[in-house]
Structure formats: C-alpha cells, structure tokens
Amino acid sequence: MEEIEFYIDATQETMEGAIKHLNIELSKIRAGKASTSMLDGLMIDYYGMATPISGAASITTPDARTIAIKPFEKGIFGEIEKSIRNSNLGLNPMNDGETIRLAIPPLTEERRRDLVKRVKQEIEVAKINIRNARQDGNNSIKKLKGDGVSEDAIKAAEDKIQKITDGFVVKIDQIFNEKERDIMVV
Incomplete structure (x- = not known):
C-alpha cells in the first residue's frame, strides 16, 4: 500500500508542476498592462x-x-x-x-482574440501534461499487480488518481476563465 501512495503522490506532484508551468507561461501573455x-x-x-x-x-x-x-x-x-x-x-x-x-499599446479586439487563442494553446498543453501524468501514474500502479497487490487496491488507486486528475482539470479551466476575462475586459 505504501508503494501505491508513493505513486499517487508522485502523480499529484507532476500535475502540480504542470499547473506551475502553465502559470509561468500565462504570465508572459500580457493583458494590456505592463509587467x-x-x-x-x-x-x-x-x-x-x-x-x-x-x-x-x-x-x-x-x-x-x-x-x-x-x-x-x-x-x-x-x-x-x-x-x-x-x-x-x-x-x-x-x-x-x-x-x-x-x-505597451492598448490591445485591439483582434489582438485580444489572438491572445485568448494563445492562452487556449497553453491550456491544452497543460491538460495534455495532466493526462500524461495520470497515465504514467496508472501504469506504475498496474505494474504492482505482479508484486502481489490486489486488483481491488489497484482499481481504488486508479479511481483516486482519476479524482485528482478531475480536480486539476477544473483548476485549469478556472485559470483559463480568469485569464480570458483579464484579456477581454477593456
């Protein structure tokens, strides 16, 4: 069971890293204010x-x-x-x-839409990174089956990783909504 918790924690840390990277990339996309x-x-x-x-x-x-x-x-x-x-x-x-x-010139409507597209690209990259972390975590846990871990424990761990993944996807969507609002408000 300790090994399962280790893989769940490692998966969550990887997902947190994806969120940190997303925030760094989004901070480079200006919303009309000097930074x-x-x-x-x-x-x-x-x-x-x-x-x-x-x-x-x-x-x-x-x-x-x-x-x-x-x-x-x-x-x-x-x-x-x-x-x-x-x-x-x-x-x-x-x-x-x-x-x-x-x-820093004020943003035109067209430029704002282009920036939102860039934000959507970064959001999609973050979601891909989250899904990859989920897959890596699940694969690591499935390998424990050969070490005598029960299928029920593996299934429970996969469910837990899915809940963590869902939480991070919601967080990414919230980040997108905030950034889009920030860019589109004149």
Missing part, C-alpha cells in the same frame, strides 16, 4: 554568454503602460533593443541614452 515578466525568457549576449535581460539591467514598471529598462552598462543598449525587437512581443524600444522604455 516585468513580459521580458522573462529574453536573452542577450553579455560578455559572450547568453544572459536574461533581467541579469544585465534593472527592469521596472513606472506606470501601467510602460516598462523601463536601465542597463547596468551603456554598451549593452543595442543588444537589449535587438532582443526585444526580435521577440514576438510586438514592442518598439525607445532609448534615451539612460533608459530603454517600452510603451
């Missing part, structure tokens, strides 16, 4: 090493529509601007010699 997390994942060449922009500059949001980037060194302005332009953020960096400013 420093929009620049997460953007890298620059800093002394020959790929470095996140946040590792080479101070990033702040002075107001709801602006991101300010103050590089630690003046020589990397071009690298930061190039990284932002090459990203799919659709932002145009403005450099005043001290700070790079990113003006």
Whole structure:
C-alpha cells in the first residue's frame, strides 16, 4: 500500500508542476498592462554568454503602460533593443541614452482574440501534461499487480488518481476563465 501512495503522490506532484508551468507561461501573455515578466525568457549576449535581460539591467514598471529598462552598462543598449525587437512581443524600444522604455499599446479586439487563442494553446498543453501524468501514474500502479497487490487496491488507486486528475482539470479551466476575462475586459 505504501508503494501505491508513493505513486499517487508522485502523480499529484507532476500535475502540480504542470499547473506551475502553465502559470509561468500565462504570465508572459500580457493583458494590456505592463509587467516585468513580459521580458522573462529574453536573452542577450553579455560578455559572450547568453544572459536574461533581467541579469544585465534593472527592469521596472513606472506606470501601467510602460516598462523601463536601465542597463547596468551603456554598451549593452543595442543588444537589449535587438532582443526585444526580435521577440514576438510586438514592442518598439525607445532609448534615451539612460533608459530603454517600452510603451505597451492598448490591445485591439483582434489582438485580444489572438491572445485568448494563445492562452487556449497553453491550456491544452497543460491538460495534455495532466493526462500524461495520470497515465504514467496508472501504469506504475498496474505494474504492482505482479508484486502481489490486489486488483481491488489497484482499481481504488486508479479511481483516486482519476479524482485528482478531475480536480486539476477544473483548476485549469478556472485559470483559463480568469485569464480570458483579464484579456477581454477593456
């Protein structure tokens, strides 16, 4: 029975990891408000090493529509601007010699619908990850049958994993509804 609980706990942890990953990915999808997390994942060449922009500059949001980037060194302005332009953020960096400013334009209806589509894609990936975790957990438990675990115990464990899966799917749907509302509200 301890082994069954171990596999159930491992399955639940994997599902929690899928939710954490989903939240990280959704934080990168902006809803018309400036957020420093929009620049997460953007890298620059800093002394020959790929470095996140946040590792080479101070990033702040002075107001709801602006991101300010103050590089630690003046020589990397071009690298930061190039990284932002090459990203799919659709932002145009403005450099005043001290700070790079990113003006976050208000979202058009069409852009909002595109963002909701991106959110739906991330949601679907999360649901696939949850289902894969369920399948892996069930397969691990089924292998215990050869170790003398009863079919009733295996069936009960599979039912428990299904209930956990259902709970996570509901949580993902709630996350989607909140993000969609956040994006679509003008």
